[in-house]
Every structure is written in structure tokens, then in C-alpha cells.
Amino acid sequence: MEKKLPTIEIIEKYCKGCHICVEFCPTKVLEMQGFVAAVKNLEACIKCMQCELRCPDFAIKVTA
Amino acid sequence: MEKKLPTIEIIEKYCKGCHICVEFCPTKVLEMQGFVAAVKNLEACIKCMQCELRCPDFAIKVTA
Amino acid sequence: MSGRYELRFSGAGGQGLILAGVIMAEAASIYDGKQAVQSQSYGPEARGGASKSEVIISDGSIDYPKATVVDALLALTQEACDKYSHDLKEGGVLLIDSDLVKNQPKGNFNVVAFPIINTAKNEVGREIVANIVALGAMVALTGVVSRESAEKAVLARVPEAFLDLNKKAFNTGFEKAMAAKK
Amino acid sequence: MSGRYELRFSGAGGQGLILAGVIMAEAASIYDGKQAVQSQSYGPEARGGASKSEVIISDGSIDYPKATVVDALLALTQEACDKYSHDLKEGGVLLIDSDLVKNQPKGNFNVVAFPIINTAKNEVGREIVANIVALGAMVALTGVVSRESAEKAVLARVPEAFLDLNKKAFNTGFEKAMAAKK
Amino acid sequence: MAFDYDKYLRPGKLPHIWCPGCGHGIVMKGLIRAIDACGLEKNNTAIVSGIGCASRLPGYMDFCTLHTAHGRAAAFATGVKMAKPEMNVILVGGDGDGTAIGGNHFIHACRRNIDMTYIIMNNNIYGMTGGQFSPCTPTGAKASTTVYGNPDPAFDVAKLAIGAGATFVARGTAYHATQIDKLIAEAIQHKGFSVVEILDDCPTTYGRRNKFKSVIEMMNRLKEVTVPVKAAEKMDPEQLKGKILTGVLFKEERPDYTSEYAKVIERAKGAK
Amino acid sequence: MAFDYDKYLRPGKLPHIWCPGCGHGIVMKGLIRAIDACGLEKNNTAIVSGIGCASRLPGYMDFCTLHTAHGRAAAFATGVKMAKPEMNVILVGGDGDGTAIGGNHFIHACRRNIDMTYIIMNNNIYGMTGGQFSPCTPTGAKASTTVYGNPDPAFDVAKLAIGAGATFVARGTAYHATQIDKLIAEAIQHKGFSVVEILDDCPTTYGRRNKFKSVIEMMNRLKEVTVPVKAAEKMDPEQLKGKILTGVLFKEERPDYTSEYAKVIERAKGAK
């Protein structure tokens, strides 16, 4: 059975493009697209929640 | 040869009659006379200077 | 200034003169149904130096709360006497402690002198009630409040434990003054 | 208001618009010998939000230091364009970043649009000089200061290390505007 | 699984005013998780701040919020707590607000051991006014008023709080986001005055001037310079040189102020 | 043999305003002996105070004397010292002046480690205003505003000073008159901010209310509750319970503020 992927929601109007989530994601799931963060490689997500915890702007939500 | 006695000067207009010098003199040299301190028994003075050091009012001077 | 009578209690800070003044004023305003105002002046910040307590007693309302021409002055120390006797009126009552006030102010006053502190210490038993002794004397000399009211006022102000002591102080002062004044 | 010319540089905080305004004003007052006043408005306390920098240039003395009717407006963001275009005068110059300002304000203005930020980033090489690119363009479009004076002013304000970069930014902006305006 | 912050946020106030990468937002999220963990009731909880970027925090929180004057949060809060001892009172603010102009109220709140929790977001600078040095700016650092390097020594906020009598003192960082809520929760549960210092970042006014290329570098520094107290116990002085301890640094049980005052009321009523 | 105090006193100012038995006079004498021992030059020495009975001290001293506003001595003195670093600056004041309203200036002077000496005469009360409790009044004690017993915990002034960064902290008592001058002298010689707390007595507003029959009893208490640090080392916790340590409690070498600022000036002149 294939593993269930989390959903990662990025609220663009909150994101201020600080790069924090991108840089500190242990598995490089995220990337910057222009001024905002975006999901690049959802498969790699290990649901560690670091991105959500560290986002200063309430802009990223990870749901398993 | 007889021992040289110190001179103990009490400046009455400075003395506020707090009793400190009298109470803490180890050899009970001093006494209160009315509102001010006075020398009662000069012979007993051991020149420890406690009275002078503790007088809050600069009212007592001991000179050997 | 209908029947305006002015008293000043003066001496050194800590001698309880403010209380003496307050009791005098209370005797008048609470027990004798007159008008009375008591006020005082302090030294630097809240303590020390010569201190005075003034009482104005009147049948009518009292506007100006401070003394204008003093009718009766108590002086427990020389410093206080020198400092506060200037506006004692011609023929006014001047009560002084005969041990502590050696030179009296010039002017013709009705001077009464006896060893107030000493009386408190030796005859009444405690130096701290000298102010009440003085109060008793002032009541006797001025007659501006009744002896009964004054005594009531004293007893109302002092702690239970010291009622008799203060009663004794008050009466001793009253008698001494009567005698001294003869 | 003898020959009073009003410019407004607007965008987001941190885009260096205040500096752009200052350089424009310096070009006028220090190098062209005209009168100039530069002023700005801030967001809450010292930071953030849409920001504007205003420059008044005149031959005579300038009394009122703020804009009354704006002759030329630069808007680097949509928010700034919406917020600060209300008092742009009929036929006034409106320079906008074509990538970031999608809907232009109504009114007949002399609109010039090109991708300012992008030009700075890709043609000049550094995004941070977008303000100088914009400045070059404003100089070209308004002609209120001479190209030489403006360039002098730019070079006088920027750090040694970045002289060429800013020179390039200024000239690129100038040329682009000329072209865009055609 | 995703934590629901909205439950505690006032609707429609985001995005907040803080700059990109400002650590204050990370701290606010930690505070929200802590409040949730402690099950504090919104109506019964006051959040009080002074003035500064950090002090803008209460405005976003759906509680009884009080944005006071610069440096005065602890004194306003003391009034709230004394008037309604049953309320939970949480103070938030910056290093400048709390240790510069607010220093006196801070040490006296510590002394009284009044049952409130104070979260100091220490970004080593006066952010809101554009980056003048604060009493927590490291010696030698650059600020808009120390272009030649800061001559002032910095406070050790935790040491100051302990010296003044606080009974719970902890330190975390914006990098160690997972720990923020745990430290704050423990502080809230502590009966008495509790202080939680969060080492924070201000990329806008501190980072640039001090040669940090990005907020990422600032975050990484927070990781590098800190050592958890537990870990520190096993390290020798050499290894600890220049390190800053994190975790619960001090904890002590002492009667809290409003409980003590309740006894005054009892005595007074008895005296009647 | 009798020490000549008059050399340092302003002529004609005695008797001083302090009450009979007030310890402030004992401290002033100790200060004079210390100044004499350190050979400070009158013209080159400023004595700065706040407001309170203790703060009346400078008026009697024949130096450059500054009687400031309540609580502000340290801040005024900082201005004097920065303007003329070559001057010796000595601060004196009461516990209320220094730790209540003056608390912020006090902790920041400690933090800066500015080379001044601060003598705090701690009589545990606001004497001048008639005996309201101070931040140094023991819990449970009686004051004019704590008739039911003081609910406030008291500061440990030395602990506070150390927590704030002072580099020399000592404690003496009015009873141990002989040590006052030694402690103050050592403090003056220390380069940096030095604090000397003298446990003092206020018979007028504290003694009576707290059942001391006389100033003698207050003095004896100072003897009984204190233990010299040296002696304490040899005592076990049991014996030390409720005891207050005296002597030099803390000493550390750190660059002092005006020396550091001198370097700023060098750097600035270099930068020109």
C-alpha cells in the first residue's frame, strides 16, 4: 500500500518570503517561487512540522 | 610611672543623647547626664575608640 | 472674627504637641459644639526641628485656618519660644517650661511657668505625657474649652492602657497651672 | 507657485525610494542651483507598509514642503499606485513597474510602464538598484533636472564600490524611459 | 495534526506587521500553543505588552489585551492582577521595553513574585525605532548609535531576573521553535513570577548591520551559540566558553504576591 | 589619634539633621575615613545623592556635591563621570532611593560597570517620609503602610547588584563601624562600578513600630544577624540560617565604562 502524503498548505497572502521553511526543511520539500514559498517535492515530506513551527507568518500548514 | 590617660571630649551641642557611646563602651567609661553623654570613669578607658567610631553625631573625640 | 480664639502649642518635634493641639480642638468642636481648626507646620520633609501646632476656636465659622494674633502660646523649648512668640498678642497667655525656657520674650504677657517636662517625669511618672500635662495647663489658663470636654477628649484619644496615666497628667497640669497662675 | 514641480516616488518600504527622492532633490538644489525640498511619510513607528518620498522643485523659494498637485508619480507596487495616485494632476507623468502594477488608476495621465525591478535584476545585475533605475527614468521623463546633475548626484551618494553599478542603473533607466515614452 | 492557531487569533488581523523573517511571529505561535496546552480561558486571560515591535503581539491575540506605554507592561499588569487575581496575566515585550525603560518594573515584579508570566523577546536591539542598541546588544556589535562598536556590556536577562527574585526563569530561542511552547507552558503553570527569555532575531535592524547575510544565518547562530542546561552539565568550562544556556535555568517555590495579599485582607477583616 | 573629620566636613553644618541614633551619621564618618585612606582630592571628587534622609549626606561634605531628585543619583552621576572621567564619583543614598524609584538607574550603572562607588544606607524603610515600607523592608515587618505586616518580599541588594553586573559588591553594618571605611575604601579603589550596602538603622520610623526598645537593640540585632563571609565559609547551612553575610561578597575585573568609551573616541578619531 502506498504511503499517505500530507497536505501542505501555503497561504500566499501571509507568506513574506523569508526562506525559513525552505532552508530548514530536512528533506528539501519546499522551494521559493518568486516571493513566496511553494511545495516542490511533497513525496519527500517526513511530516516533521519544522516548517510550520518555524514559519513566523502563519503561512504554512502541514496536515498528515 | 602612672599610665597616661586619654582625653575624651564630648561636644554637647552635637550630642543628641542616643546612648550609643555609653552602651557600647566595653569598660563603662561613659554615662548619660541628662540629655547628653559625659565621662564617668576616665581611668577605665582602654582607648578602643568604639565610642568615637559609633557616635553618629561627631560628638565625641578620644585622644590618647 | 466673632469670638475667634487662637492657641499655639510649640516645642521640639516628637514632644506630642500636635496631639495636644488636636485634643484641644476636638474638645472644642466635638464636645463643646464650637468650631475648631487645627493645623501644624513641619520641618524639612516630614520630621525634626522646632514644631508648632495651632488651634483656632470660634463660635462662628473659621475661614483663615492659621493664627493671626495668638491668644495663648505654649513653649516647651527655648528655640520654640524664640521662634514662635513674635505674634503673641499683648496680654496673651504664655505658658513655658521653667527648666528649659530661661529667657522669656519681651512684651507684656500673662506668663505662667512651671517645670512641665519634669512634672510629667517625676510627678506623673512618664516623660512622654508632658504634652498632656501642658494641655491640662493650657485648658486651665485659657478656659476656652471646659475642663470636662477636654478630659473627655484626652481619654478618647489615648490607648486603653494609658487612660489613668493621661488622666493624671491632664489633671496635674490643670492644677499646677491654676496654682502657678494663683 | 512659480515653476513649482512636484514629484512623488512610491513603493514598498525598503525599496530605496527615499534615497531616490533625495538624489533627485540634490540634483536640483546642489547641482542645478534650484530650490528643492524632499519629504517622506512612514508607516507605524519607523517601518513597513507602502511608503512615499516627495520632492518639490522650484525656481523660487518653497514654502509648503508637501505635494499639492503631483506632476510626476513613480509607483513600484500596486498598493502604492492605488494609495498615492489620487492627486496626480491631469496629464501628469505616471511611471509604473509593468510587472507589479497591473491595474492603472483612471484618469488621463502620461503613463510610462516597463519592468523596472526586473530590469535592475536582469539587465543591470542587482535588484537593489531598482530605485536608481527608476530615478534615471524619472529624470528622463520629467526633465526637471539635467541628466548630468542627476548622474553627479547619484555618484555622490553611493558607496565607492558600487559606482559603476549605479551609473549603469541610472543610464539604463534613463534610456528605457526614453524608449518607452518614444 | 496541523495546530489550529486561528482559534486564538483575532480574525482578519493577519498578515502581521512584522518584517520577513522576524522571530516575533515564531514566538507568538509558541505562546499560542502553550496557552492551548495550559487550557487558559480566553475571557479570563490578559495579555499585556509595552511598546515595540514585540509589543505589538497582543493585538493579534483574541484575549483581554493591553498595549501599554513603553516599558510599563509589568506595572499595568500588576494592577490588573491585583484587581482580579483569578485572571491569568501574561506579559510580552522586547528586550528594550523590558530591560531598558522597563527595567524597574521588571525587577520589582520579580521581587514581589506576583503570579504572572513574562515573555521577553530578546533580539538584542530596539527594532521598532530603527536599530539603536539596547541593554541586550552584545558589546562591540553595530547599531545605528554604535557605528564604532557598542561600548556597553549587555545584561544577562536571566541572571538579572534571578538576582531580583524571580522564582522561575527559562531561556529558549526562535530557532528551537518546538521548545518555546514547552518553556512558556511550564512558566504559566508555575505559581509566582516567571520569566521566559526567547533569543530572537531582527534581520531588518540588527542582522544587516552585523554582517548576517540572511535570517537563516541568524537562526543558525542561535543554534550554534546555545546549549541546553542538561547537556551543559556534562560539558567542561572550555566547551562552554561563549555558550548560552537554554531550558529552565532557575525554579524555586515562594509564596506568590496575590496569595500573600489575600492574607492581608483576612488579617484586616479580622482586625475590624 | 582622634581622627580629624573636620578636614572633610563643611564648616558650620553640624549638628546634622539626622535623628538621635540614626545610623546615617556612622556611615558618613566611615565614608570620610575611607576617602582619607584613599587620599581622594576634594576638588576632584563628586558626591552625588538622591532624596531621603540618607541622601542629605552630601550637604555636610566639603566636595563637589550634588543632591539630585529622588532615585536619580546614579543617572546624574553617570553624566558627571562621562563628562569628567578623571573625577572620583561617589554615590550615596537610602534603600528606597536606590532600590525603589532608583532601581532602573541602579541596575544600569551596574551593567555599564561605570567606575563609581555607590553606598546604599539600608535602614529597611522610607525614613524621611515617615516610615512607609521600602523594597528592603522584611516581609511581615510593620510600617506606616503595612499595619497588618508587610506582604512584600525584600530585595537582596547585593544579589540584585551582582545579577545586574556590578563588579564589586560588599556589605557592612552601622554596628561594625570599624569595617565601614575599609569596605568603602576597597570599593573606591576597585576599577568599575562598586556597591557597598550598609545595614543601617532608623529608630524613628522603623525601630519603634517594630518593637525595638531602643537604638541599642537595633544595633545589637545588626551584630546578631550578620556573619562575615570568611567566618561563614567554616559554618554549615544550619548555622547560617537567617544570617546575613558581611564583607566583600563579589569582586570581578571587567573593563570599566569610561575606559571603553575612550576607545570609542580613538576609533572615531581614527575614522575621521
Next chain:
Amino acid sequence: MAKKVAFMQGNEAAAHGALYAGCSFFGGYPITPSTEVAEVLSVELPKVGGKFIQMEDEIGAMASIIGASLAGSKALTSTSGPGLSLKQELIGYACIAEVPCVIINVMRGGPSTGMPTGPSQSDVMCAKWGTHGDHPAITLVPASVQELFEETVRAFNLAEKYRTPVMVMPDEIVAHMRERIVFPDPGELEVVNRTQPTVSPEQYKPYDTQFGDVPPLAAFGSGYRFHVTGLNKMADGFPTTKAAVVQAEEERQVRKVEANVDDIVKFEEYMVDDADVVVVAFGSTSRSARFAVNEARKQGIKAGLFRLITFWPFPEKQLLAISKKVKAFVTPEMNLGMCTGVLKGCVEGNAPVHGIFRVDGEPINPTQILDKIKEVK
């Protein structure tokens, strides 16, 4: 049942007045000559479950009463000159955040430490103008022990009614003198409490002008959650820089008081109707003035007394009217001309204003005033 009477000091009466008004929180810092207010309340407040706290300084004291008031208490602080100066920033906070509270400031000699035990009337200008920015001001200046009690009650009422700080400013003489006082029975004097919201917590806005210029104020912890700030704010309490809103709010904050002067202003006219010379005085000085006026009348001089009980708002209307009928005003005051200046400012030159100024720690005596009356009559 006979009324409770007592012979007490002004400051004690102020403390009892506060209790009568329902004061349940006192935050202060001791200063001569106001300490007795704090001392009495430290004893009395806990007896009724109220709170007394001695803060670290006057700023903390002012902050604490604002906090306590927002938590629903009627809050008081007492101080004197130097302390009042220190409180100024937060007095402004109470004005803009519209937090009811009362400040008793006993006037002593200034500036700075000045003469701590000497009487003065030199804080009346900083009572209105001390804090920066535009703001309302209400200042009461009682002249007797009884009136100090009653005006303290009124101070709380005005603070609650208009959601603004109110100052009571006895001079040191009124604060320290002792007189007979008759305690009003409970209910005898009006006691006002701030209006509470009638809307639901969801609909509540702390500055909701649909309820008039003085919006209802809920208490923290009462089920209403809201935001309070010292920044310019909107109806919902959140900061704004919207020009129109800011202008409106600033104007309303001042209008609350300015539009209600008739409700707030209180004064006493004594033989003013036919007077040629009107003495305008307040506090203990007005007692000397009454004495002097009586003397003058005995001597056939038409003198009168206009006694200010509210100093701010100043009774401009009334005095302007009087200025058209009188030959001259005499303004005795223990400062260098504060009331004199304000009075000149509102009589449009209709009548000369002759000041008598004392700043030497001595009261102005009746003779000084009488002489001046004779001189200018």
C-alpha cells in the same frame, strides 16, 4: 440615627471620600505631603476586600491604577508635585485610552523637590497641560476637610461618567489641617459607576460612539474581550492612522469634557452680585479671601468672592460675565500667577486682574488680600 462626625485631617477625609465613592484599588508611592491618604487606605481598603499596593515609583503607581481600572476597579493614586510630573506620560495614556481613574495631588512648593512641607498652589497648570498632546482635563480644588471628602467622591463620579482621569488638588494646608467632618450616610451623596455594555461580547467595541461621546467600558475578565492601546485608535480599540478617524477620536476625547462644562464646573459666589471688587480664589487661599471680603464689607467696601471648586474646566463663561460688571479682580494664589493668567485670558480686558503671589511656603493671610482690595477698589 445621628450622623457620624469626626475631627480629622484633610488627607484622611480624602481617603474616606474615596471609600465612600467605592474605590477598591489604590496604587501609590509615598510622598510628602500626601502620604496620609495612602496610609489610611492601606489600613481601610483590605478591610472591605479592596487592594492597596505600594509600587516601585510614581510611574508604576499610575500604571497600576490604569490596569486595575481596566479590570473593573475604581482606582486611585495620591501624590505631590514631583510625583505628578512623573505620572504625566501615563496620565496621557489614561486620557487617550479613556480609562477612569482619580489622582489626588497635594500641592507643595515646587519646582522639583522645592519645599516638600510648604503649602503651594503651583500645580494647577501642569494639571491641565502637563502631559504632551491634546487631551481633556478635570481638576477639583477643595477648600475644607468636608469639601475634600465630597470632591473626592465627585472626582470618582466624574471619572466614571466621562471615562477620563480626574485630579483632586488640595493645597498642603487643606490636606493637613484638621476640622470637624460630618460623614454623609450611604446613598446621601450620588455615586456614579461607569456604564456597562448592553450589547453582546461579540458586538462590543470599547470606543463605540453609537452610545454617545462616552462609550460603555467593560471590564477585563467579565466575558468581554477587547484591545486597549495608547496609540490613536478606532471604535474597536485597534490602532489606526486613518486621518478622519484620528481627527474624530481626538476631538471626541476633548469634547467629552468641553461639551459638559456645566455639569462639571462647580464654584461658589459669595457677595458677588453687587461687588466692585471680586476676589477669585481657591483652596486654602479662598478661606483667607472670605475672611478679607467680610472685613472689607464691614468697612463698607463692596467686595465679593468667586471661589473656584473646579479649576479645570475653568469657569470662563461666568467670569467673563462678571468681568463686565466689576471694577477689578483680585487673585491671591500660592504661585506666581497661574490663576491670574488664566483669568486674564478669559475676561478680554474688561476688568484689571490684580494678583497676590506667594511662593515662600507661607499662606496668604487675610490682611494681604484686604489691603489689595482697598488699593484697587
Next chain:
Amino acid sequence: MAKKVAFMQGNEAAAHGALYAGCSFFGGYPITPSTEVAEVLSVELPKVGGKFIQMEDEIGAMASIIGASLAGSKALTSTSGPGLSLKQELIGYACIAEVPCVIINVMRGGPSTGMPTGPSQSDVMCAKWGTHGDHPAITLVPASVQELFEETVRAFNLAEKYRTPVMVMPDEIVAHMRERIVFPDPGELEVVNRTQPTVSPEQYKPYDTQFGDVPPLAAFGSGYRFHVTGLNKMADGFPTTKAAVVQAEEERQVRKVEANVDDIVKFEEYMVDDADVVVVAFGSTSRSARFAVNEARKQGIKAGLFRLITFWPFPEKQLLAISKKVKAFVTPEMNLGMCTGVLKGCVEGNAPVHGIFRVDGEPINPTQILDKIKEVK
């Protein structure tokens, strides 16, 4: 040799003005919108061996400059509304102890935190009346970058000449706008230093009136030893409660300034002579006013501008004289009527005073003023 010219911000110019005047000490605490003054001096002062210190708060900042001044430095602090309120107690100290110092207060929206980045002119009343007790006040209100430089120099001169604190109060617009400034050469502008004692240290008294109303002030550490206090003092600086001395000293402290208004008061009259309507304005508002007056004249309306450069002492004499000739005054100001009230107070009803008040963070524009001129002409 050509003069140094620069294009700079008002706050920078103020800092350079201070340096020109010989300022050697700055003690401050940052606050918008005054921070640039501190920032520039933190860079420039150490270059010339001066001292810059950032204190723990505004009270400490004010204390530090008084201390530094007593040690012989020309000392400055800069702040804005909330900070000014906090400094009030110690401003009073500087007044009574007669310590020269300068306070630059950049006016932002108040009260309390108000609108930190919005321009305002609402601190002018607390500049004079903020601190408790009677005291002198000198307040300068420049309207351009050049004038801010020059008035800062003058502020130091007046402080040194009269031994009293002096305030410079640009509004946020003047403080933050940039203009061309021409630096005066050294010696071009007068620079005054406090008079030094001519007597020996033994004979020196810090308040020795035999040298006039402004006694010489020695510096700590200069060989002169003396005592300074915030209590009422005698000639030798020691506290006194002697009525006569206190009265005399208090009066002298105020007289120093009151008796020298002509030396201190500075203003500009622009087309006032034949004017029917005179606009009285200061700071940036006066620039809008000049614009409006010019427009009015173009339209044939006899308008004029009386520009205050010194707000305190207020040019009462001059304006009273003008009030007898004009139809009306117009007073535009970024507050709710402070200058308006003061002006009314001194024109004895001779001419109506029409205020234009803005407290919304927006400048008063020329059109508003022009419209009012037309309305009242």
C-alpha cells in the same frame, strides 16, 4: 573660500547645530521621530572628543545631561512627546538648580503613544507648563532645516546665558524634511558660554546675586567646590525654608527670562503692516501659511503672516499691538488650539482669533488657510 553646503534632514541639521554651538555631551533615549539627532551625534561627538551615551530611559537621559552640564559640558538630549513627559520632573530640577541644557523635542501626534510618525504641534503647552511648580520657559519653534540648525545654536546660547533649560521644538515635518543648508563658518554665528566665576573658590557661591540675576556657574572638578540641590536654596546652594529667601529666589528664577523677553523673543513679520487678516503660525504650518498669504495677496486680500520663532516667551506685546489694527487673526496649528488659546489670552478681545486645527497626522495645507482668510477677511 566657499561655504560648506549640504542637502540634509532637519534632525541632522539640529545635530550639526549642536556641534557648532560647542555641545560636548549627548545623553538620550531613542524615540521616533527624533532618533536621527542621536544617531548623527553618536557618530560625530566622539570624533571631537565629545561624549554620547544612550541612557536606560528618558529620565536617565535628562539626569545625565544635568550632571554633565554641572561638570562643565554643553549638554543636549533629544526626544519626542512621551519622552518629554517623562523628563518633566527633571526639567524642573534644571530650572530650580539653574543648570544650562538643551532639549530637542520633535513633535509627533499625542497624547501618549498617539501617532508616532505623524506630525504634530501639540507639545507647545507642556513645554512651558509640563513640570510642577513655578519656573521659566524658553521654547524655540523653527520652520526650516537651516533655521533648525541656527535655532539649535541659539538654544545653547540662551541656555548658557540664562542658566536654564531651553527647548527646541520642530514638528515632525521640519525634523524629517530635507533642504539645502549653508553651514555658517566658525565664528559667523555667536556662540555663548556660561559666565565663569571671577571670585576665588573660597568666596564662590553658585547663586550669588551680586553678579545679577544670572550668577556665574563654575564646573565640578575645576577647583570650585559647591553644593547643588533641587530644594529651594540660598545663594550658597544649600537648602533653606526661609520665606524671604525662597520668595526672592523663586521670583529671580522666573525673572531671568521674563525680564529679558526682548532678548529672547524672535519672530518674523511678513506683510503684517497693512494686513486686515494676520495669520499667526509656527513650524511647518507657517510655511503653508506663507503660501496662503501670498495667494491671498494675489487675490487682493490684505493678509499677513506673524511667524513665531520663539513660542515661549510668547510675543504678547507685539501681538497685542497688532490686535488693535487687524480685523482678525487666523491660527492654523497641528493641535486643538494651543497657540489659539495663548493668543486669545493676550489680545484682550481686540480681534477675533480663528483657529484651524488638525490632529490627524496630516499637515495643514495652504488651501485650508486661504479659505479661512477669505472667510474672515
